[in-house]
Amino acid sequence: MNSVTKDYLAEIIFKKASENIDQYRESKQQQFDNEPYPGATDEEVLDFxxxxxxxxxxxxxxxxxxxxxxxxxxxQSWENEFIKNTKLWAESFEWLHGNDYFLSEAHTSGINKNKHFLTLPY
Structure with missing residues (x-):
């Protein structure tokens, strides 16, 4: 058993989301004026x-x-599940190309049919 902070878990999310962040930004038509911003922004992690x-x-x-x-x-098994679920979402069509239709409650509840949510470990 390990004690972890929200920042530790957010760093995992940041790393996974950053792997395909350019594809996400293209679908949202987000562009940075100067040079491309490396990695996911705080706003993108929040959206994730x-x-x-x-x-x-x-x-x-x-x-x-x-x-x-x-x-x-x-x-360790909880952490592995967290990483797996984060990776699934980071690579999903809904995250990378989704719009309000794809992220509607009806659509996301369809994704979750017969799946369990990852919960806090207590």
Whole structure:
């Protein structure tokens, strides 16, 4: 068991989202005036956390800093599941090319049919 912070988990999200961030930006028609911004911005990480359908509301609240807890105790299997779900969303059509239609509640609930949400480990 390891004690981790929301920042540690957000760093995992940042790394996975940054792998295909140019593709995400193209679909959103976001461009940076000077040089391309390396990696996901804070706003893009926030959007990722809000839209990921694989995490339950309490886990999202933890990641967003909306809970009093600053750390959680996780197992290696929980961390592996977190990384797997983050990677799934980072590589999904819905994240990379989605628009409001694809990210609608009806659509994301269809993604989650017969799947369990990753929850806080307590």
């Amino acid at each position: 956390i809000i839209t990921i359908p694989y995490f339950d509301v309490k886990l999202k609240d933890f990641l967003l800093g909306n809970l009093a807890d600053n750390t959680i105790i996780i197992s």
